[in-house]
Structure formats: C-alpha cells, structure tokens
Amino acid sequence: MKKAAWGVALVLAFTLTGCGAGSKQDIVKKTAKVSTKAELERMLGKPDNFNKLGPVETWTYKASDGEVTFLITGDTVQMQAATGEKKN
Numbered sequence: 001m002k003k004a005a006w007g008v009a010l011v012l013a014f015t016l017t018g019c020g021a022g023s024k025q026d027i028v029k030k031t032a033k034v035s036t037k038a039e040l041e042r043m044l045g046k047p048d049n050f051n052k053l054g055p056v057e058t059w060t061y062k063a064s065d066g067e068v069t070f071l072i073t074g075d076t077v078q079m080q081a082a083t084g085e086k087k088n
Helices: 002-018 024-030 037-044
Strands: 049-053 056-063 066-073 076-083
Touching: 024 037, 024 056, 024 066, 024 076, 037 056, 037 066, 037 076
Parallel strands: none
Antiparallel strands: 049 056, 056 066, 066 076
C-alpha cells in the first residue's frame, strides 16, 4: 500500500513540475501572434490575475521569472508587458 501511495505521489509531482509556468520569454514567444482573447486563453489557459475597467481588461500570467500582463480592449489583445525578476 505504501509503495502505491509513493508511486502516485511521484507521478503527481512529476506532472505538476512539467506543467509549471515557463519563463517570461517563453510566454511572450508562445503568444507572439495572438490577437484575440480566445486565442490567448487557448494558448495559456485562464489568467492568474484578471482586472476589468469598462471595455479594458488586463490578463496576467505568472512566469518562473516574473509575470506577463496582456492589455485587452474588447476582444483584441493590444499589447503585452513582462515584469518581475531580472536575471544577470
């Protein structure tokens, strides 16, 4: 029974590690040609943080080295900004 529990724990840990956030550069590269909210969500999933003021939204995704925020008006992704740690 303990071996089975350890096996499940190892598989779960491996899976979660594999699905972790990429770097800011990875996220920016992955979404370089994204132009709509639907495309952005299809590429990255639901945002880690979401704000809305009238027709303007910001979607923020956590990265391993900071975060990437997308500015969206209506259904159109207008721009992206990467913030957070800077590695030398």
